[in-house]
Amino acid sequence: xxxxxxxxxxxxxxxxxxxxxxxxxxxxxxxxxxxxxxxxxxxxxxxxxxxxxxxxxxxxxxxxxxxxxxxxxxxxxxxxxxxxxxxxxxxxxxxxxxxxxxxxxxxxxxxxxxxxxxxxxxxxxxxxxxxxxxxxxxxxxxxxxxxxxxxxxxxxxxxxxxxxxxxxxxxxxxxxxxxxxxxxxxxxxxxxxxxxxxxxxxxxxxxxxxxxxxxxxxxxxxxxxxxxxxxxxxxxxxxxxxxxxxxxxxxxxxxxxxx
Amino acid sequence: xxxxxxxxxxxxxxxxxxxxxxxxxxxxxxxxxxxxxxxxxxxxxxxxxxxxxxxxxxxxxxxxxxxxxxxxxxxxxxxxxxxxxxxxxxxxxxxxxxxxxxxxxxxxxxxxxxxxxxxxxxxxxxxxxxxxxxxxxxxxxxxxxxxxxxxxxxxxxxxxxxxxxxxxxxxxxxxxxxxxxxxxxxxxxxxxxxxxxxxxxxxxxxxxxxxxxxxxxxxxxxxxxxxxxxxxxxxxxxxxxxxxxxxxxxxxxxxxxxx
Numbered sequence: 446x447x448x449x450x451x452x453x454x455x456x457x458x459x460x461x462x463x464x465x466x467x468x469x470x471x472x473x474x475x476x477x478x479x480x481x482x483x484x485x486x487x488x489x490x491x492x493x494x495x496x497x498x499x500x501x502x503x504x505x506x507x508x509x510x511x512x513x514x515x516x517x518x519x520x521x522x523x524x525x526x527x528x529x530x531x532x533x534x535x536x537x538x539x540x541x542x543x544x545x546x547x548x549x550x551x552x553x554x555x556x557x558x559x560x561x562x563x564x565x566x567x568x569x570x571x572x573x574x575x576x577x578x579x580x581x582x583x584x585x586x587x588x589x590x591x592x593x594x595x596x597x598x599x600x601x602x603x604x605x606x607x608x609x610x611x612x613x614x615x616x617x618x619x620x621x622x623x624x625x626x627x628x629x630x631x632x633x634x635x636x637x638x639x640x641x642x643x644x645x646x647x648x649x650x651x652x653x654x655x656x657x658x659x660x661x662x663x664x665x666x667x668x669x670x671x672x673x674x675x676x677x678x679x680x681x682x683x684x685x686x687x688x689x690x691x692x693x694x695x696x697x698x699x700x701x702x703x704x
Numbered sequence: 705x706x707x708x709x710x711x712x713x714x715x716x717x718x719x720x721x722x723x724x725x726x727x728x729x730x731x732x733x734x735x736x737x738x739x740x741x742x743x744x745x746x747x748x749x750x751x752x753x754x755x756x757x758x759x760x761x762x763x764x765x766x767x768x769x770x771x772x773x774x775x776x777x778x779x780x781x782x783x784x785x786x787x788x789x790x791x792x793x794x795x796x797x798x799x800x801x802x803x804x805x806x807x808x809x810x811x812x813x814x815x816x817x818x819x820x821x822x823x824x825x826x827x828x829x830x831x832x833x834x835x836x837x838x839x840x841x842x843x844x845x846x847x848x849x850x851x852x853x854x855x856x857x858x859x860x861x862x863x864x865x866x867x868x869x870x871x872x873x874x875x876x877x878x879x880x881x882x883x884x885x886x887x888x889x890x891x892x893x894x895x896x897x898x899x900x901x902x903x904x905x906x907x908x909x910x911x912x913x914x915x916x917x918x919x920x921x922x923x924x925x926x927x928x929x930x931x932x933x934x935x936x937x938x939x940x941x942x943x944x945x946x947x948x949x950x951x952x953x954x955x956x957x958x959x960x961x962x963x
Contacts, residue, residue: 497866499862499865499866516868517865517866517867517868519868522866523862523863523866525859525862525863526859527859529857529859529860529862529863531860531877531878531881532882532958532959533881533956533958533959542867543867545877546864546867546868546869546873546877547867547868547869577957577958578958579958
């Protein structure tokens, strides 16, 4: 579904050139849930923007559904760290924004409206359709944002630390909801995070990136049955083992640097 | 724990408190004229002023109408010219550098100094007054509009890009809407200046308007009449200002929460 070959990204900053990403080769299969994990400044958000077509790569190639990425695609949605809701629009009309912007859609507006109601119900926001964003809590706002990124049934969802600004409890709730939605919809998801817990709970595969320049350190498969949870469950040992391994991979770079 | 008092939380208090303040000021004024037995040609009592107004309400109200019309015409003209200029400035750095010092220069000129020139150029009709109002209002409207247009959060711009929004969509559905509260702040500053502009215009080469009335009453030492005209000017200013506040409340209900 997503194919990155020899992707590199160089920025010309004020203090000279900065290599944000180097030699990234990654193939994400259809329906797969991949998390990109790494310290801040490892270029994981940049990588996501390359896939989204928001930024052209300096070198290498990016393809989605076997087509080279030249700009944002209709079947790829992007979810940000902050809810990024338009403050003057109601919850429902925020969810409908993508449909309104890109009129060349295949379904009628009424069909999308029904879908919007369905999605809002799925995340427990029925009855809030006419509210304005500032009337909602941070977690509820991010749920609206999730509905917005699902409204056009994307093939690929790109998520840039979408839960990192939320409190721990809301965060757990939302990652459980995301798993549930994922199991229903079979969307391909690339999810950026700096939280090991989140990576382990959500991913089929975890890509560990090293900082400056961002390179792929390792790819870890996670085959713990779903739905996963951080709470007491049958797979506590597996979750702990993989968490420990990711932890080691993330801190290894540091010891290498010291040498 | 401090309990919010009735005086800060109740909507009734929001109306009653300003009235009490106003009544107290008038009482103080009245008291001063009585206690220090000030001559009416120096400081008339509020009662004298009220009697003066109700002596010939039609005449004073028609003068008020003249000033109001000039104020509104100049204000609307300032919006019609100022907002597009601000939008152009925001779009082009070259234009901004070219025009900004010019705007600053024009704004720094004491407007009173220009009033006689305007009469020379445009005669004794309402135009020099309208242009004076325009000169007063122009700067705050341009500055606040430009500021507002620059304040769009990056994640919202990125959202629109990721949805493949056209430049026009990005402008109308995001940037302009987001700037509206700040544009309104500029309007609110400008409307008070507009009234001042009209009076300045009427001080020079006018045959009607409240500014003309004040000037004439100065010449004939009719302090009471001057006070009546000044009162009417303040009432006009207050009504115009709160009219804008009301309009903002109706048009931008989403913006209330941000303050």
